[in-house]
Amino acid sequence: MTGHPFAPRLNRRHMLRGLGAVACSAAAHPLMTTVTLAGSDGAQPLGDHRLVVVILRGAMDGLDLVRPMGDPLLASYRPGLSATPGLDLDGYFALSPHLSGLTDLWQKGQLGFAHAVSTPYRNQRSHFDGQDILEAGTGLDLPDYAVRDGWLNRMLQSVPGLRAETAFAIGREAIPILEGRAEVRNWTPGMTFDLPSQSQLLLDHIYHDDPLFRAATTEALTLGVSMDAARMMEGQTPPVSDNRRLREMDRLVDFAADRLAEATRIAAFSLSGWDTHRNQAGAILGPMRQLERIVLRMADRLGPPVWDKTLLLAMTEFGRTVRENGSNGTDHGTGGAMLMAGGALRGGRVMGQWPGLATADLYQGRDLMPTSDVRAWAAWAMRGLYGIEAGVLERSIFPGLHMGDNPGLLA
Amino acid sequence: MTPDPIIAAFRFGYGLPSPAGAPRGPEAMLAALAGPDTMATAFPGPRVDAAMLALMNDADTALRTSRRSEGAAATEARATYRAHIADLQSLRTDAVKASFARAVEAPDGFRERLVQFWSSHFTTTARSNTQAALPAALVEEAIRPHLTGPFSAMLRAAILHPAMLSYLDQSASIGPNSAFGQRKNKGLNENLARELLELHTLGAGSGYTQTDVRQMAELLTGLFMGKKGVTFNPVRAEPGPETVLGQTYDGDTLAAITRALDDLAIRPETATHLARKLATHFVADSPDPAIVTAIELALTQSNGDLMAAYTALLTHPAAWDPRKQKARQPFDFIAASLRALGLTGPQILRMGDGPFRRLILSPMTPMGQPWQAAPGPDGWAEEAEAWITPQGMAARITWAMEVPGRLVRPLPAPQTLLDRCLSASASDALIWAVPRAESVRQGVGLILASPDFNRR
Numbered sequence: 001m002t003g004h005p006f007a008p009r010l011n012r013r014h015m016l017r018g019l020g021a022v023a024c025s026a027a028a029h030p031l032m033t034t035v036t037l038a039g040s041d042g043a044q045p046l047g048d049h050r051l052v053v054v055i056l057r058g059a060m061d062g063l064d065l066v067r068p069m070g071d072p073l074l075a076s077y078r079p080g081l082s083a084t085p086g087l088d089l090d091g092y093f094a095l096s097p098h099l100s101g102l103t104d105l106w107q108k109g110q111l112g113f114a115h116a117v118s119t120p121y122r123n124q125r126s127h128f129d130g131q132d133i134l135e136a137g138t139g140l141d142l143p144d145y146a147v148r149d150g151w152l153n154r155m156l157q158s159v160p161g162l163r164a165e166t167a168f169a170i171g172r173e174a175i176p177i178l179e180g181r182a183e184v185r186n187w188t189p190g191m192t193f194d195l196p197s198q199s200q201l202l203l204d205h206i207y208h209d210d211p212l213f214r215a216a217t218t219e220a221l222t223l224g225v226s227m228d229a230a231r232m233m234e235g236q237t238p239p240v241s242d243n244r245r246l247r248e249m250d251r252l253v254d255f256a257a258d259r260l261a262e263a264t265r266i267a268a269f270s271l272s273g274w275d276t277h278r279n280q281a282g283a284i285l286g287p288m289r290q291l292e293r294i295v296l297r298m299a300d301r302l303g304p305p306v307w308d309k310t311l312l313l314a315m316t317e318f319g320r321t322v323r324e325n326g327s328n329g330t331d332h333g334t335g336g337a338m339l340m341a342g343g344a345l346r347g348g349r350v351m352g353q354w355p356g357l358a359t360a361d362l363y364q365g366r367d368l369m370p371t372s373d374v375r376a377w378a379a380w381a382m383r384g385l386y387g388i389e390a391g392v393l394e395r396s397i398f399p400g401l402h403m404g405d406n407p408g409l410l411a
Numbered sequence: 412m413t414p415d416p417i418i419a420a421f422r423f424g425y426g427l428p429s430p431a432g433a434p435r436g437p438e439a440m441l442a443a444l445a446g447p448d449t450m451a452t453a454f455p456g457p458r459v460d461a462a463m464l465a466l467m468n469d470a471d472t473a474l475r476t477s478r479r480s481e482g483a484a485a486t487e488a489r490a491t492y493r494a495h496i497a498d499l500q501s502l503r504t505d506a507v508k509a510s511f512a513r514a515v516e517a518p519d520g521f522r523e524r525l526v527q528f529w530s531s532h533f534t535t536t537a538r539s540n541t542q543a544a545l546p547a548a549l550v551e552e553a554i555r556p557h558l559t560g561p562f563s564a565m566l567r568a569a570i571l572h573p574a575m576l577s578y579l580d581q582s583a584s585i586g587p588n589s590a591f592g593q594r595k596n597k598g599l600n601e602n603l604a605r606e607l608l609e610l611h612t613l614g615a616g617s618g619y620t621q622t623d624v625r626q627m628a629e630l631l632t633g634l635f636m637g638k639k640g641v642t643f644n645p646v647r648a649e650p651g652p653e654t655v656l657g658q659t660y661d662g663d664t665l666a667a668i669t670r671a672l673d674d675l676a677i678r679p680e681t682a683t684h685l686a687r688k689l690a691t692h693f694v695a696d697s698p699d700p701a702i703v704t705a706i707e708l709a710l711t712q713s714n715g716d717l718m719a720a721y722t723a724l725l726t727h728p729a730a731w732d733p734r735k736q737k738a739r740q741p742f743d744f745i746a747a748s749l750r751a752l753g754l755t756g757p758q759i760l761r762m763g764d765g766p767f768r769r770l771i772l773s774p775m776t777p778m779g780q781p782w783q784a785a786p787g788p789d790g791w792a793e794e795a796e797a798w799i800t801p802q803g804m805a806a807r808i809t810w811a812m813e814v815p816g817r818l819v820r821p822l823p824a825p826q827t828l829l830d831r832c833l834s835a836s837a838s839d840a841l842i843w844a845v846p847r848a849e850s851v852r853q854g855v856g857l858i859l860a861s862p863d864f865n866r867r
Contacts (some may be wrong), residue, residue: 196494199812202844202857209840210862212738212799220801227777227805229813235773237783237802 015122045161046265048309049385050302052176052256053152053267053378054294056287056316057131058274061330062337063322063368064284066113066350069094073357077323081280081330093350094182098288101296105341107205109411110299110307114338114349114377116355118318118370120400125332127275130317135177137375139400149180151375152268153399155382158181195221219272249290250297257301260310269294276314280329296340308343311381311410315374321366322357334370338377346411351377359403372404379403384410415730417836421735421867422693423725424520426747427832432518437725443519444559446720452524454756456551457502457544459573459640468638470495470541494516499543504764505694505780506547507772512756513748523557525721527742531555531790533569533611535578536783545781561714563676564687567669576636579603579788586632586649586663599649600630606788610673612675614684619656624819626653630660630671643668682710689724695736696728696794699729735866738795741778742866744807745771748859751832752819770814777806799865807865812856838863 064081068074070092075082085102086094093115095102105111120139121130133140137151149157157180158160178184195203200221207214220227249271256267270296273287291314299307319336335355340347355361355369363369379393379401394401414436419429423440434443457463477488517523533554535546551809553568553575561663569575576582584600585588585592604627609615633648634641644703648663658674660667675681686706690698703722708725710716724730734787739747751757775782785791792798816822825845827839841861848854858864 195808195812196849199808199853199856200847202847202853203808203860205844206838206840206857206863209838210866212795213804213862213865216799216801216804220805220808227802227809229809230776232774232809232813233769233807235776237777237779292513407857 004168005068021154031047045159046386049265049384050260050267050310050342052260052269052298052310052312052342054269054271054291054312054314054334054339055135055175055177056274056291057270057272058127058276058287058321059098059130059318059332060274060287060314060316061280061284061320062115062117062316062335063319064330065099065282065288065339066115066337067094067096068092068357071357077357077381080324080328084281090350096284096288099292103291103340105295105299106348110341110343110345111295112331112340112345112354113350114340114372114374114407115350116335116352116368116371117315117338117374117377118335119374121318122334123364125318126332127215127317127332132176134315134317134374135175137177137378137398150175150177151378151397152177152266153180153182153184154264155386155388156180156184157394158388158396159386175270178253178266178268197210206389223388241381245286245290246293249293253294253297254301257298260304261302271314277329277331278322278327279324283329291339295339299341299343304343310342310386311344312339312341313381314339315376315378316340319368320364322368323366332362335369335370338374340377340381340409344410346408351407373401375401377401377407377409380407380409413728414725415733417834418731418733418735418758420520421423421836422737423524425514425517425523425743425750426520427834428752430516430520432519434519436786437722439727440519440521440720440725441718444522444525445720448522448555448558451551453516454509454512454760456506456509457548458551459545459548459798461683463499463502463544464638464640465549465710466495466498467541470499472540472772486626486743495739496540496543499541501764502544503537503547504767504772505760506544508550508760508767510547510550510742511746511771514742515750515754516756516757520685521725524693524743525558526550526554527740528689529558529565530783531692531785532688533565533575534785534790535572535787536785537574538577538640538724542574542577543576548572549574550713555836557717559718559721560716561676562681562710562717563673565717566611566676567672569633569827570603570611570672571641571669573636573641575603576634576641579606580633582635582637584628584632584635585647586629588650589632589647591647592646592649598629599632601628604631607631607672607675612684613678614687615651617680619680626655627671629653630655630668633663634665634668651652672759672802677715679711682707682715685720686710689720690729691793693724693737694730694732695734699732702727702729722737736795737793737867738798739867740791740798741775741780741803742782743809743863744778744859745775747832747864748811748815749818749857751828751864752815752823752855754818766817770817774806774810777802778810779803779806795866804860808856811859812853815855815859816852822851822855825851825858828855829858832858833863836863 012278067082067086069086084097086097087100089106119130119133121133128246135150162182203217205226207217252269259268271287271290274285295312297314302310315338316336317328318334319331320330320333353371355371359365361369375398379398380403383390383393390403396402416435434440440498448735467628473488473492473495477485477492480488493798514523515795530550533549537543537545540793549569549572551573553565557565557568580600580602585597587598595607601624605624608619608627613619630653633643633645635647639818643665645663650663652659652661655671660671685704689706690703694702705727706723710717713719772782779802780791825848829845841863844857846853848857
């Protein structure tokens with residue numbers, strides 16, 4: 001990470017956090033927050049619309065999520081991964097079979113995708129830098145002071161009258177997309193790997209600059225590794241079962257939905273496990289199921305009146321290689337896909353300009369060529385949901401972004 | 412990149428504080444290694460001697476009797492079996508204690524780290540209760556005595572050890588055209604031959620063929636672990652000469668097998684394989700090619716002299732890269748913690764089996780390294796990512812927070828521990844965090860769970 005233009009931001013954020021964090025709220029701590037909720041008071045400066053952002057950590061394989069089955073090249077690049085048929089969406093693209101629960105929403109126009117999207121991040125393919133850029137919402141050419149906070153927080157900053165106590169964080173994983181000057185509130189579900197919060201804060205501090213230790217411990221805390229002294233001394237190896245992950249996820253979704261049904265307008269989740277270098281067909285099953293569960297449970301828990309006002313965006317730091325690798329997985333790539341859902345969406349479409357899969361059409365001969373900026377889709381979502389001025393979006397929230405033509409995201 | 416004493420302690424030993432008499436600098440480290448193995452004498456381990464063979468044979472006999480008989484005879488045989496197994500398992504537990512005691516006490520931690528390295532290279536696990544003490548005996552009889560000699564000596568001792576012959580099914584491999592094979596209609600098991608070429612010597616993808624594996628397996632027939640220990644019986648051996656990598660080995664004798672092992676030990680492919688493994692284990696998961704080449708050259712030019720390899724390793728600048736790119740494996744993590752906490756070897760030996768199991772042995776399982784139970788014959792993983800996992804970190808953090816207070820009373824003051832076990836290498840983040848701990852216990856836990864302590 002050293003030498004990268006974004007490295008200084010991490011340190012600065014770390015410093016700001018370190019000075020006061022132990023004494024005050026756990027809001028900003030990577031081990032402490034997963035879902036952050038921002039709400040408004042009775043005056044509802046944001047109106048009735050709800051925006052849910054799900055950060056898919058680890059680089060979700062967009063070509064596995066939404067498969068260009070109409071392109072015969074797909075099978076040659078991915079003989080293993082394309083062997084199980086997907087669910088036909090529009091005659092050209094097919095949905096991952098693991099998301100079969102979402103086909104009803106597709107039929108109703110409450111599910112859609114943008115394909116071949118990416119942030120401006122190129123060539124390094126580091127998860128941590130990629131996620132930082134995705135959540136900071138910036139390009140690569142800005143001085144670090146401009147990107148200390150997350151783009152969703154800057155959106156909140158741009159709306160006057162939001163009250164301080166209307167924001168929550170749920171879970172234990174960082175959600176830098178909502179970090180910044182506008183205050184958000186946090187909620188942490190009960191822990192299965194039980195550490196006092198003071199220990200968590202201090203461990204967070206000492207793991208902060210070591211991505212490997214930080215990621216492993218964050219996942220241990222977030223995804224429910226059952227570990228305590230008694231289990232350890234019996235030599236038990238705790239499984240991290242998909243069911244446990246689903247239950248943990250349910251608690252986060254339920255909490256978020258219950259707040260969204262009231263005064264809260266913004267929620268951001270984080271879902272990891274997408275780094276499928278090996279045996280992707282099996283490895284991606286758990287995260288896919290969780291993603292499906294988030295959408296379905298959110299729709300169900302909110303119920304039609306609120307779901308109809310809701311837009312959920314699931315985005316990832318970058319895509320994965322077009323070709324399968326030697327261990328039946330895929331490696332870090334560039335262009336990826338974004339999932340959108342909600343009653344507020346004009347869905348039933350795979351949006352974006354499809355670049356094709358011919359070798360000449362690939363980015364550096366290996367990755368899906370990005371044809372649109374993932375930030376533009378988020379910008380149009382906020383423009384449509386909350387009426388944020390294009391100028392504010394292009395200058396403050398996503399500095400340097402060109403939003404392009406209105407894709408007409410909302411129903 | 413000059414030799415730094417803190418890097419030396421972390422990368423080539425069991426960390427700080429450096430024990431009394433610890434050699435300083437590569438030359439002193441190599442000199443100590445060339446000297447006597449004092450820890451083997453101070454904390455002895457098990458051997459496959461007449462007593463262990465008798466215990467194993469009697470246990471097998473009792474088990475068979477208990478299955479064939481009924482009533483009181485069966486009950487008595489079961490009790491005998493259990494008592495013998497308990498004795499064998501106690502040999503095993505004593506061997507684990509000795510391993511930790513040696514790691515904590517050894518003036519030359521490099522020797523103990525090399526023992527762990529080669530124990531993983533020649534991994535075996537007990538495949539039945541009767542074999543409980545065999546893997547530890549292999550370390551004692553095949554690894555330690557040959558640690559600094561020619562690789563061929565260690566290779567011979569490890570391949571011909573009862574633990575290896577049992578673990579890799581050599582006892583079930585019979586020459587199909589041998590008298591025994593014809594009579595019993597039995598044939599080859601290629602397991603040991605394949606792993607010998609792929610893991611212990613040449614390395615995967617180094618150019619040998621399935622025919623070489625097959626020929627090696629035929630050459631190894633006759634060799635088995637029997638009631639009297641390791642035996643070569645020509646009645647089981649495939650008749651006729653075998654050709655491995657172009658070399659023909661004639662005569663159905665043990666001597667033909669050892670000739671083949673000696674040849675394999677000095678093959679250039681073996682030097683390449685061992686050099687890469689040594690550099691990967693000690694220095695970095697993706698080591699500088701220059702250090703690999705240096706070790707490889709040392710091995711080739713010396714016909715596989717291990718001291719030459721270690722010299723090339725320790726005197727190469729890349730070995731002293733200040734970046735700590737490796738993660739301590741669970742054994743190293745616990746051993747380094749015990750040393751940092753001030754436990755002594757004799758204290759470890761005196762621990763009751765129950766507390767030892769709960770506080771030291773069993774926690775290695777959730778950390779990902781159940782004792783002498785590597786997932787396969789390729790031994791333990793090297794990559795930091797294989798150890799610093801969600802489960803592994805949950806176990807390390809829990810151990811760091813919960814166990815030290817049960818081992819040492821009173822616990823050292825966190826600041827003292829920090830100075831003692833990290834010295835000048837503590838990061839700013841850890842220095843910031845330790846005084847902010849709520850309790851001594853938590854402060855100690857933070858230090859032991861920190862990347863500073865867990866990387867080397």
